Amino acid sequence: GQSLEQPSEVTAVEGAIVQINCTYQTSGFYGLSWYQQHDGGAPTFLSYNGLDGLEETGRFSSFLSRSDSYGYLLLQELQMKDSASYFCAVRDDRGSTLGRLYFGRGTQLTVWP
Amino acid sequence: DVKVTQSSRYLVKRTGEKVFLECVQDMDHENMFWYRQDPGLGLRLIYFSYDVKMKEKGDIPEGYSVSREKKERFSLILESASTNQTSMYLCASSFRDRGKDEKLFFGSGTQLSVL
Numbered sequence: 001g002q003s004l005e006q007p008s009e010v011t012a013v014e015g016a017i018v019q020i021n022c023t024y025q026t027s028g029f030y031g032l033s034w035y036q037q038h039d040g041g042a043p044t045f046l047s048y049n050g051l052d053g054l055e056e057t058g059r060f061s062s063f064l065s066r067s068d069s070y071g072y073l074l075l076q077e078l079q080m081k082d083s084a085s086y087f088c089a090v091r092d093d094r095g096s097t098l099g100r101l102y103f104g105r106g107t108q109l110t111v112w113p
Numbered sequence: 114d115v116k117v118t119q120s121s122r123y124l125v126k127r128t129g130e131k132v133f134l135e136c137v138q139d140m141d142h143e144n145m146f147w148y149r150q151d152p153g154l155g156l157r158l159i160y161f162s163y164d165v166k167m168k169e170k171g172d173i174p175e176g177y178s179v180s181r182e183k184k185e186r187f188s189l190i191l192e193s194a195s196t197n198q199t200s201m202y203l204c205a206s207s208f209r210d211r212g213k214d215e216k217l218f219f220g221s222g223t224q225l226s227v228l
Contacts (some may be wrong), residue, residue: 008153031215033215033216035217041221042117042203042219042220042221042222043156043203043205043217043219044219045216045217045218048215048216050215087155087156091215100146100158100161100171101158101215101217102158103148103155103156103157104155105153105154105155106155
């Protein structure tokens with residue numbers, strides 16, 4: 001089966017840097033995605049790593065190490081609006097599960113002024 | 114902008130009722146998904162569909178069925194609602210092509226309460 005582990009909560013202050021880790025176990029790993037969800041809102045796509053290394057999108061970066069079954073989301077220059085839940089999700093490409101995502105339980109990030 | 118529209122933001126139903134949750138997307142996506150989200154449990158896949166009239170079970174299909182008669186519309190059906198189906202239901206869609214299918218677009222969700 002599949003399992004993903006990420007911390008349930010992280011807190012930080014404005015302007016700081018925070019890293020949200022995600023470790024996973026899956027048989028047919030294809031890639032790791034990150035989604036952001038504000039309270040009462042829909043999850044929105046942040047980033048995707050199909051290959052090892054760092055992907056940068058503005059203040060957000062995401063990293064993947066396939067050999068360690070590990071990735072992280074790095075948020076820099078934190079702002080109050082970054083307070084949200086962050087989900088990692090793995091792509092599984094085995095047979096009938098082609099293209100589906102398995103989500104972690106989410107990390108609640110609270111940014112303090 | 115891609116739009117995934119769910120028919121209701123809030124629904125209150127009684128135990129035993131048949132419930133229909135509707136989802137429409139306007140980006141010609143092949144893939145459509147139904148998730149439920151419960152506090153502390155993340156997003157769990159109920160059913161998904163890769164094409165019209167196609168459906169596959171996710172992790173928690175019991176008590177649910179789906180219908181996809183048109184490409185843009187994916188319906189979730191609770192045949193006989195029960196209190197343990199009280200939850201936030203999220204619809205999502207994506208392209209099927211490799212390299213595009215990792216990006217899901219979600220609707221705003223339907224908070225269903227079964228009394």
